[in-house]
Amino acid sequence: MSTEIVTVDIGGTHARFALASIAASGAIELGEPATLHTRDHASFQTAWEDFARMQGGTLPDAVAIAIAGPVGGEVIRFTNNPWVIRPALIPEKLGVSRYSVINDFGAVGHAVACAQDHHFAHLAGPDIALPASGTISIVGPGTGLGVAHIWRGADGYRVQATEGGHVDYAPLDTIEDAILARLRQRYRRVSAERVVSGPGLVTAYEFVIAAGLAPELSDTRERMAVEDRGAVIGARALAGDDPACVRAAELFVGLYGAEAGNLALKTLPTGGLFVAGGIAGKLLPLVRAGFMPAFLDKGRMSPLLATIPVAVVLNPEVGLLGAGIAGLFD
DSSP states (O other), rough: OOOEEEEEOOOOOOOEEEEEEEEEESSSOOOOOOOEEEGOOOHHHHHHHHHHHHHHHHHOOOEEEHHHHHHOOSSSEOOSSOOOGGGGHHHHHHOEEEEEEEEEEHEEEEEHHOOOGGGGEEEEEEOOOOOOOOEEEEESSSSSSSEEEEEETTEEEEEEEEEGGBBBBBOOSSSHHHHHHHHHHTTTOOBBTTTTSHHHHHHHHHHHTTSSSOOOHHHHHHHHHSSSHHHHHHHHHHTTTHHHHHHHHHHHHHHHHHHHHHHHHHHOOEEEEEEEHHHHHHHHHHHHHHHHHHOOOOOGHHHTTTTTTTEEEOTTTTHHHHHHHHHHHH
16 A cells, blocks of 8 residues: 655755655655746745645645755745745645655755665766665755765664755865855855855856856847756757857866865765766766866875765656655654
């Protein structure tokens, strides 16, 4: 017999919903996800009601929610969107009797810990399956920058969500110094997620144009006026038909690799470092070319980092899956 629940993955830009069926064995099968823009809804409750209408007006009696931001306390405030959630009011507001709430990258951690090998694309280091024991770290940009860790052992695994995306941005050369100087005109303190995130890709593009590193194409600017700017930059970079987008993506991937290398030095994830989030999957050819040189550029520690398995998480539904898996442990 299976249990039906709603899984939700709420980020800064999008809230993704799906119906999920959980078998007695714990295996989860997701229905077709629905993606709603957070800016189009005044609150999580109105987004929930919109999803309910999409499903004919009725939803299961349980919900598992992954949230981009800290989840402790009586009031949950998002890092990159204006919604507020009061967990104690979830049953009343959503009409459910059971709920669980987890950090979004904590949810990704649960999904990675339970994933199959075909859900990963090997980048570098030893090409091995997830080990039975050891530390695994996960990093991934979206609207912000998520970081989590998994500890696996004989008694199973444990996930530790973090706010590691908010560590200080550390430039490595004069170009990255100039990016920091540009961002300091807007922010007193510049964190890593200001450059390694969807908005960070846009920042890299704007820097390329302002610094005269490549010309601005009018049709790219026109598309960015009506479409998601980061998606336009990524698509044109992959197509190779806009030099500014290509240069911006190269800068972004290098910054991403450098920050992933910083994380690896701090945690020594001998079980693997996994690159998650939709951006990495969409830019996979560029990630393959530029991520690892920056990841390994750690001076005397480069040989050590070369021993760490590095892979991209390919499954785009890890947040939704992980929310459901985490809910089973409550």
